[in-house]
Amino acid sequence: MPRTALTRDEVLDSAAALVRQHGPQALTMRKLAAELGTAVTSIYWHVGNRESLLDALVERTVQEMGAIRPTGLTPAGRVVSVARRLRRELRDRPHLIAMVHERGLTERMFLPAQQALVHEVHAAGLRGARAAEAVRAVQFQVVGFVLVERNRERSPVQSPGEGELWEGAGAAEHDLALARALAQPADPEKLFTASVRALVSALLDD
Incomplete structure (x- = not known):
């Protein structure tokens, strides 16, 4: 059963974990949805398409590196x-x-x-x-x-x-x-x- 209270941060956390482990080529919306136990449409609702998701991961990385x-x-x-x-x-x-x-x-x-x-x-x-x-x-x-x-x-x-x-x-x-x-x-x-x-x-x- 798909989960309900999914947040944008949870999507980005899981996406970042996939990229860290396997590289950006392993990040698909279907695989991400499976990791989160939700529907693909829910991923799109939170972060847009795959390119928008990658852009969000990049921006997040820039911000995290700025926390030094x-x-x-x-x-x-x-x-x-x-x-x-x-x-x-x-x-x-x-x-x-x-x-x-x-x-x-x-x-x-x-x-x-x-x-x-x-x-x-x-x-x-x-x-x-x-x-x-x-x-x-x-x-x-x-x-x-x-x-x-x-x-x-x-x-x-x-x-x-x-x-x-x-x-x-x-x-x-x-x-x-x-x-x-x-x-x-x-x-x-x-x-x-x-x-x-x-x-x-x-x-x-x-």
Whole structure:
């Protein structure tokens, strides 16, 4: 029996979940209706046709990305917090971010995060071109890191892999600890935090 008290937010929540899991090509009005236990006509009544639904998902994604707020006790710490949160948000919704990009709204999506970064680099004493450079450097670091992560995840299995290549330690005979560390899988979260902290420290150092 079709459900009754369906809301627009519930439709968008379910649609976003389908896109996150399987990509926009998997989002059909019939499949969405089945997920919600309602009739297809009810979906149309709440969000219009499929293109209108995709537009609504894009707009919602832009708004959610704008909710990033800095945390921390110092400008440097708050900049790092924005970078870490931005990376997580981009990682969590690749298909939705791609839809935003396809509709030419990427710059608008990043604006709130940029504004948060501007506030913090101003608090650190940077102004003008130097402040702009710091904001863009952090943004590029985040986006570039996410792209590298995605590329590594989608690449074919490497043979020999990084671990096998470094196990013999022949390339680092004077630093066995380094060889052992490089033979282990990378920790992306730890690596990102270390790299963005070093970047921010250099950018804000007067």
